[in-house]
Amino acid sequence: MEKSEIIYVSRDRSEKGHYVAPILKGLRYTLGNFFRKPITLQYPDEKTQRSARWRGLHRLNVDEKGDLKCVACGLCAAICPSQAIALVPYEEEGKTRYPEEFIVDELRCVFCGFCQEACPKGAISLTQVYDYVDYCRKDFLFDIAKLKTTGCS
Amino acid sequence: MNDLFIIPVIKLLVIFGVCLFFIAYTTWLERKALGHFQLRYGPMRVGYHGLLQPIADGIKNIFKEEVIPENADKAVFVLAPIISISMAVILLAVIPFGDSITIFGKKINLYLADPSIGILFILGFATIGSYGTILGGWSSGNKYGYMGGLRASAMIISYELSMAFAVISIIMVSGSFSLVDMVAAQHNVWNIVREPVAFLVFFISGVAELNRIPFDMPEAESELCCGYNIEYSSMKFALFFLAEYTHLFVFASLVTTLFLGGWHGPFLPGVVWFFLKTFTIIFVCIWIRATIPRLRYDKVMKLEWKFLLPVAIANVIATGAVMALWG
Numbered sequence: 001m002e003k004s005e006i007i008y009v010s011r012d013r014s015e016k017g018h019y020v021a022p023i024l025k026g027l028r029y030t031l032g033n034f035f036r037k038p039i040t041l042q043y044p045d046e047k048t049q050r051s052a053r054w055r056g057l058h059r060l061n062v063d064e065k066g067d068l069k070c071v072a073c074g075l076c077a078a079i080c081p082s083q084a085i086a087l088v089p090y091e092e093e094g095k096t097r098y099p100e101e102f103i104v105d106e107l108r109c110v111f112c113g114f115c116q117e118a119c120p121k122g123a124i125s126l127t128q129v130y131d132y133v134d135y136c137r138k139d140f141l142f143d144i145a146k147l148k149t150t151g152c153s
Numbered sequence: 154m155n156d157l158f159i160i161p162v163i164k165l166l167v168i169f170g171v172c173l174f175f176i177a178y179t180t181w182l183e184r185k186a187l188g189h190f191q192l193r194y195g196p197m198r199v200g201y202h203g204l205l206q207p208i209a210d211g212i213k214n215i216f217k218e219e220v221i222p223e224n225a226d227k228a229v230f231v232l233a234p235i236i237s238i239s240m241a242v243i244l245l246a247v248i249p250f251g252d253s254i255t256i257f258g259k260k261i262n263l264y265l266a267d268p269s270i271g272i273l274f275i276l277g278f279a280t281i282g283s284y285g286t287i288l289g290g291w292s293s294g295n296k297y298g299y300m301g302g303l304r305a306s307a308m309i310i311s312y313e314l315s316m317a318f319a320v321i322s323i324i325m326v327s328g329s330f331s332l333v334d335m336v337a338a339q340h341n342v343w344n345i346v347r348e349p350v351a352f353l354v355f356f357i358s359g360v361a362e363l364n365r366i367p368f369d370m371p372e373a374e375s376e377l378c379c380g381y382n383i384e385y386s387s388m389k390f391a392l393f394f395l396a397e398y399t400h401l402f403v404f405a406s407l408v409t410t411l412f413l414g415g416w417h418g419p420f421l422p423g424v425v426w427f428f429l430k431t432f433t434i435i436f437v438c439i440w441i442r443a444t445i446p447r448l449r450y451d452k453v454m455k456l457e458w459k460f461l462l463p464v465a466i467a468n469v470i471a472t473g474a475v476m477a478l479w480g
Contacts, residue, residue: 023445030190030444040193 055111055126058104058142059150068144069123072099076115076124084108085115104147106132106140127151164265172245175428176398177207182432183398183439190443210391217387224294225384233292234385234392237285240278241399247271248406249333251416251423263416263424264333271332272320275407276313279362283309285396286364286371293384301383304450305364305371311457312361318465319355322348322472323411336415343414350468352412354461359404360438361453363397367445368453405434 041048061069072089088101116125129151134140142150181196181203188195196203221230246265253262268274283306290302324330326347327338335344345352361368372382382393409415409430416423448456 026444027440030440033192034186034189034440036192038189038193042194042197 050128050130054128054130055113055116057106057127057129057132057150058109058115058147059125059127060102060144060147061123061125062148068098068148069121070099070102070119071097071121071123072102073097073120075118075120079114079118080109081112081114082108082110099144102144102147104142106142107137160259160261161265164261168245168250168265169242172399172402176395176402177211179398179402179435180210180394181207182435183442186436186439187443190440214387214391219388220384220386222294222384226292226294229288229292230384231389233285233289234389234396235285236288237282237396238392238399240282240285241396241403243278244275244403245399247274247332248403249336249410249415250427262333267331267333270330272324272330272335272411275332275403276317276320279400279403280309280313282396282400283362285393289382289385289393290371295384298383301371308364308368308370308450308453308457309362311454312358312461315354315457315461315465316358316362318462318469319348319351319358320411322351322465322469325469325472325476332410336410336417339414340417343412343417345412348412348468348472350464351472352408354465354468355411356408358457358461359408360441361457363400363404363438365401365438366442367448369447370450370453401435401438402431405431405438408434 063069072087072091074087074089077083077085077087084105086101086103086105087099089097090100091097111126113126127150184206185195185203194202196206199205199209221227247268249262249264249267251263253260255261286309287302287306290298290300290305293299293302323335323344326344327335329335329338364371382390385393406427409427413430413434416427418426418429421429
């Protein structure tokens with residue numbers, strides 16, 4: 001191999017003291033950071049903004065007369081990918097159909113929003129509540145009474 | 154009787170109390186400043202902006218369980234943090250905090266002792282303080298702690314050389330070993346103007362002596378399971394921790410005394426200037442900690458033996474030449 005065919009990759013890199021200038025640049029950058037406002041949010045005094053479409057805990061909506069809009073068609077329970085909805089309908093001849101038992105297991109739920117999209121009546125919707133905490137697992141099985149009042153406390 | 158006993162005891166209590174208070178709050182300052190350098194807040198919950206955090210840490214350390222490993226050499230294990238903290242606190246005795254003040258018609262000097270070998274006193278006791286690190290690493294009964302202690306000892310011994318040579322040039326300029334005389338010799342111009350190279354060498358060596366980033370190889374390995382204080386719990390660990398911050402405070406005071414004119418300054422009383430300058434140096438140390446990554450262990454040795462020591466020796470020779478030729 002000729003000497004002219006050799007490529008020197010590190011020819012322009014100075015060996016000694018090449019770290020002094022980057023250190024000084026770094027020092028200037030951190031000093032600039034010191035005088036900037038920190039980007040931390042002081043939770044729970046300050047919270048992030050959520051969009052209107054945010055999928056949080058479920059709520060069963062009511063109409064003007066105060067009855068549940070839900071007609072217990074079972075579409076939400078059928079489409080739920082985690083099988084988190086348990087639904088027992090009640091039907092009488094000649095009267096409207098309504099759910100006798102409607103239990104959403106919030107611990108199984110993945111908050112995909114399919115139930116909200118599948119419902120033909122707009123009876124179930126996902127609110128913006130994300131910080132619900134409780135002590136036992138069974139308190140996370142939301143029945144109708146709890147589902148009516150999500151996000152209202 | 155008064156001069157021999159009561160006044161020194163009062164000075165001792167005041168200096169001890171004030172300095173320990175400042176050292177405990179240096180830990181608060183470090184956490185807050187490090188946070189702001191990293192675009193976050195430091196402690197915010199304990200008291201207003203975390204001001205009660207050092208007290209909370211102290212109480213936590215008192216209530217924690219003391220664990221002594223089975224393989225440890227018990228006597229040395231308990232002795233190591235005691236050596237560390239006592240040698241660190243002794244150094245506070247010779248630092249001149251300010252000009253002499255007059256209380257009740259009696260002139261009181263704001264230092265506890267003024268031995269004629271002042272700076273040698275500090276260098277000597279700081280070296281004995283490093284025994285705490287070495288013995289702590291060895292007595293932990295843990296191979297990794299032992300290695301961390303060995304690395305710490307090698308690093309500390311090396312950097313003491315360049316630190317001593319930087320101090321020698323200041324001794325030559327001031328004409329005396331005593332710290333009070335060094336401060337008095339700076340009433341016209343600060344030593345940093347006369348000896349800038351010595352300032353840089355002293356600063357870098359001091360940061361290495363303190364085991365601080367970018368030289369915290371002995372401690373960083375705690376994060377990776379090594380380190381001389383790996384087997385220490387509650388109060389003994391707190392003593393090591395406090396010893397490190399006391400050494401930081403003493404180092405900053407030394408930089409102030411040797412290079413930045415001690416307590417000299419216009420308008421404000423000497424004590425205020427002293428603490429302002431000391432905390433500026435502490436701030437710069439924290440700033441460096443927030444910025445620079447950790448040096449590899451062989452680079453640390455290379456920096457000292459191939460760069461700092463020759464530069465320090467050359468500085469001493471140059472200072473001597475200038476003093477001989479131009480008085």
